[in-house]
Amino acid sequence: MTAVPAAPAASTPTATIERTPRMRTARDTWLIFRRSLMLTIRQPTWIVIGIMYPVIYLVLFGPLLDGAIKQAGAGVSAYNWFVPGLLIQVALFGTAFGGFGLIAELRYGVVERMRVTPMSRAAMLLGRSLRDVVILLFQALLMIVLAIPFGLHIDIVGVAVTMGLLALLGLVVAPLSYAAALILKSEDAFAPLVQSLVMPLLLLSGILLPMALAPEWLRFLSNLNPLTHATDAARALFNSDWGNPEIAIGVAITSILAVIAVWIAARTFSRANA
Amino acid sequence: MTNPTPIRTMMIDTADLKRTFKTRTGAVEAVAGVDLHVNAGEIFGFLGPNGAGKTTTLRMLATLITPTAGDATVAGADLRREPALVRQRIGYVPQGGSTDPAETGRGELVLQGRLYGMNAADAKTRAAEVLDKLDLVSAADRPTGTYSGGMRRRLDVGLGIVHRPQVLFLDEPTTGLDPQARARMWDEIKRLREQGTTVFLTTHYLEEADALADRLAIIDHGKIVAEGTSSQLKQKVAGDVVTIGVDGAGANVLTLVEAMPFVREASHDAESGLIRLYVDRGETAVPHLLRSLDAAGYEPTSISLNKPSLDDVFLRQTGRSLREEAA
Numbered sequence: 235m236t237a238v239p240a241a242p243a244a245s246t247p248t249a250t251i252e253r254t255p256r257m258r259t260a261r262d263t264w265l266i267f268r269r270s271l272m273l274t275i276r277q278p279t280w281i282v283i284g285i286m287y288p289v290i291y292l293v294l295f296g297p298l299l300d301g302a303i304k305q306a307g308a309g310v311s312a313y314n315w316f317v318p319g320l321l322i323q324v325a326l327f328g329t330a331f332g333g334f335g336l337i338a339e340l341r342y343g344v345v346e347r348m349r350v351t352p353m354s355r356a357a358m359l360l361g362r363s364l365r366d367v368v369i370l371l372f373q374a375l376l377m378i379v380l381a382i383p384f385g386l387h388i389d390i391v392g393v394a395v396t397m398g399l400l401a402l403l404g405l406v407v408a409p410l411s412y413a414a415a416l417i418l419k420s421e422d423a424f425a426p427l428v429q430s431l432v433m434p435l436l437l438l439s440g441i442l443l444p445m446a447l448a449p450e451w452l453r454f455l456s457n458l459n460p461l462t463h464a465t466d467a468a469r470a471l472f473n474s475d476w477g478n479p480e481i482a483i484g485v486a487i488t489s490i491l492a493v494i495a496v497w498i499a500a501r502t503f504s505r506a507n508a
Numbered sequence: 509m510t511n512p513t514p515i516r517t518m519m520i521d522t523a524d525l526k527r528t529f530k531t532r533t534g535a536v537e538a539v540a541g542v543d544l545h546v547n548a549g550e551i552f553g554f555l556g557p558n559g560a561g562k563t564t565t566l567r568m569l570a571t572l573i574t575p576t577a578g579d580a581t582v583a584g585a586d587l588r589r590e591p592a593l594v595r596q597r598i599g600y601v602p603q604g605g606s607t608d609p610a611e612t613g614r615g616e617l618v619l620q621g622r623l624y625g626m627n628a629a630d631a632k633t634r635a636a637e638v639l640d641k642l643d644l645v646s647a648a649d650r651p652t653g654t655y656s657g658g659m660r661r662r663l664d665v666g667l668g669i670v671h672r673p674q675v676l677f678l679d680e681p682t683t684g685l686d687p688q689a690r691a692r693m694w695d696e697i698k699r700l701r702e703q704g705t706t707v708f709l710t711t712h713y714l715e716e717a718d719a720l721a722d723r724l725a726i727i728d729h730g731k732i733v734a735e736g737t738s739s740q741l742k743q744k745v746a747g748d749v750v751t752i753g754v755d756g757a758g759a760n761v762l763t764l765v766e767a768m769p770f771v772r773e774a775s776h777d778a779e780s781g782l783i784r785l786y787v788d789r790g791e792t793a794v795p796h797l798l799r800s801l802d803a804a805g806y807e808p809t810s811i812s813l814n815k816p817s818l819d820d821v822f823l824r825q826t827g828r829s830l831r832e833e834a835a
Contacts, residue, residue: 262623265619265622265623269611269615269619272615273608273610273611276610277610339608342605342606342607342608342609343602343604343605343606343607344606344607344608346572346602346606347600347606347607347620347667348623349572350570350571350572350595350598350599350600351595351620351623351624352592352595352596352623352625353623
């Protein structure tokens with residue numbers, strides 16, 4: 235064993251550059267983002283599963299929908315109506331289950347180990363959430379490319395703005411998922427909670443079928459669902475329907491929710507006696 | 509820029525530290541007022557059965573949970589007012605691991621260094637140093653999921669010392685390790701002390717506390733029941749320990765030996781059928797005991813004479829055997 239200089243135990247520990255808390259958060263967020271992204275890429279099962287699901291919808295459900303859409307008189311091709319909704323679904327499903335990974339990390343002791351370091355508490359949340367956003371955008375782009383042969387028409391600006399909207403949506407769902415995981419600490423409690431929230435949100439959003447077909451009371455509930463507005467915004471963006479007020483409404487609602495979600499989750503991370 | 513740090517003789521100093529947990533059935537006082545004084549450069553053992561409050565105390569000192577009452581200074585920083593400073597100066601190795609099975613040992617160490625504020629180059633250098641020191645170089649770039657239990661535990665310790673902490677907290681460092689890996693871990697811990705690190709470790713292994721700790725405290729039901737060096741604590745028990753095995757007639761034999769003038773204290777464990785007595789001078793007591801038992805018509809199946817162990821200290825203080833609880 236090679237001799238190592240003795241630890242200067244009684245002196246000041248390893249030089250640490252004094253940073254403002256905000257700089258510290260940005261730096262630590264980057265560190266956690268990079269680590270979690272690397273670990274995800276090393277075991278890409280979840281990315282594959284995350285993209286498989288919507289592709290199955292695209293291939294097995296899309297053609298069926300073509301006729302239905304024309305009947306509902308939405309005025310666009312089935313894929314230009316359907317794919318934006320699927321992207322919202324990818325954003326929801328891709329981030330809602332992020333908490334599973336955190337529960338595993340809690341069990342490994344990784345979270346506790348980091349909580350004893352002077353690192354920023356918010357960075358633990360932000361680093362992981364941004365990782366989820368990056369993966370989600372990757373999945374969304376892949377989805378769009380796959381849908382082009384089916385007959386999807388692209389508006390480049392519309393797609394770019396939709397990507398921004400998806401990122402915001404990811405920043406709503408991922409932080410809430412992590413906060414729930416941190417509080418519940420067990421898959422057995424976390425999985426049913428997420429399932430019972432995600433399914434109604436999906437069904438009420440008009441992603442699968444046009445809400446125009448719904449009875450009045452269902453349409454009312456659908457209107458209360460923030461995902462409905464994100465979906466409507468994405469559809470308008472994909473169809474270059476720039477005058478549609480749903481674009482502004484969807485982006486505004488999602489932005490406000492993202493701020494609230496990050497704030498709530500950051501508080502949970504800085505408080506939790508995990 | 510470094511101020512000459514005054515030599516601190518006290519690394520951990522707590523006053524009436526308490527922690528209450530709220531449960532569905534009411535409040536549970538996990539730590540019921542603990543006073544600890546740990547000197548710089550020593551290995552301090554914190555001994556007690558499962559659920560005695562060891563880990564809760566440790567987690568309070570490591571800033572993971574806030575005390576309900578009481579105060580503490582850790583590595584010269586106030587636990588309540590300066591938790592960030594405490595974090596910078598301590599290392600903490602949790603029970604049950606601290607690594608992601610998909611990450612490499614080197615990856616974990618570099619990240620840990622960076623989270624403690626090092627730049628990328630320093631963190632890399634330091635990670636290599638620690639890997640070398642803990643003899644993990646050949647496994648450095650493998651995912652930790654492929655490590656043996658002993659290797660993973662050494663890496664856990666490595667993560668705790670990456671930033672050269674003044675105090676290292678080890679929660680049950682050798683639980684679940686085979687004897688060889690345990691012996692090796694003990695060597696590492698002793699080496700840390702040689703290099704000037706104060707080590708605070710919890711254990712429910714008496715041998716571990718005996719072999720490693722310069723001083724130790726025994727905790728039971730959230731309170732410290734004994735504190736001192738291992739030999740000081742054993743002296744409290746005073747005398748020698750005689751264990752007699754008798755078949756069936758345990759209660760009668762107990763009455764018989766309790767009446768003997770040289771027996772200070774005796775107890776009977778119904779489960780094992782063993783009678784345990786504390787006597788002043790074991791070597792003269794044993795022949796006496798044998799003669800008396802023989803005269804009364806009892807035939808002991810076994811008899812042994814031992815110097816008191818920490819288990820005897822624990823038994824004396826709490827009325828229970830630590831060995832049984834740990835099993």
